[in-house]
Amino acid sequence: MSAAADVGSTSAHLLVASLEARQVRALADESVFLDLGAVVDERGTLGEEVTAELVANLRGFAERARTLGAPGLTAVGTEPLRRALDAARAVRAIERDLGLPLHVISHDEEALLTLVGVTAGRPVTGELAVVDVGGGSTELIVVGADRPATVAGFRLGAARLTARFALEDPPTGASLEAMRGEARARIAPAPEMRPSELVAVGGTADNLLKLLPVAMIDRTLTPERIREALAILAREPAEAVAARYGLRPLRARLLPAGAAILAAVLERYGVERLPVSGAGMRDGLAIVSARAGGAWRDRLATLSLGWPEWEPPDRGPA
Secondary structure, three states: OEEEEEEOOOEEEEEEEEEEOOEEEEEEEEEEEOOHHHHHHHHOOOHHHHHHHHHHHHHHHHHHHHHOOOOOOEEEEOHHHHHOOOHHHHHHHHHHHHOOOEEEOOHHHHHHHHHHHHHOOOOOOOOEEEEEEOOOOEEEEEEEOOEEEEEEEEOOOHHHHHHHHOOOOOOOHHHHHHHHHHHHHHHOOOOOOOOOEEEEEOHHHHHHHHOOHHHHHHOEEOHHHHHHHHHHHOOOOHHHHHHHHOOOHHHHHHHHHHHHHHHHHHHHHOOOOEEEOOOOHHHHHHHHHHHHHHHHHHHHHHHOOOOOOOOOOOOOOO
């Protein structure tokens, strides 16, 4: 049993899961909307009120994990905590009030956790690339059997791109083209590679599938399917799209920007098929914290290379 939480630009998420034979079986997979990225964009800090809200939500996550039998909760903060000028104060408040460390992780650590989530600790035999489009940033990691992991982190996320270019709802053709152009420009410096497989993780890719029944069957995006999804998103307001396809309204509002970023990644590498994994960073965090306990961060680079068989996890405080 393992519990993992991450605090991102749009939402905070909780995963409580049982781990057995490389299978991560979710007992709870929950999220709460906080919009920390927008708060930090506006004023550069979280502030006391938002910090108190974050503490309250993490307290709820910890109680939920405890109720389900998890021995502890491992929590990380990503893009908004990396940028907030008062992040250290927020981290101290969380540890003081909850006795819970909030690890503010780097782009590289975020990508390595995602890699572990996708591979479930299996050693990589070919060249694998994984892309994760978040609200405030995008992470791209490339790893192979004979090469160390290469990570590229971009301050290019669905929420940030939406706030800058998609002021209308639904987005106009001009807004969509502006987002595509910005995404291409930001992704252009990504590392050169010819991966045998490129995989997407995260809410952007997962929710784009919901717009396209055929894509739900094979859980694969293509340039054509992304264009179809963008056409759907441009036809009616986000509230209507959300009601029609079973999405959260905010997620529907951010999807055009997320789709533009994924399209730019496919274009950058000339890839025609993008499988979407149901696993991601929280799965990876649950796995490494169960395996390495409180030492998970020190051991992350090694753990990301995988291990030959699933062994009983090392015990230790999260």
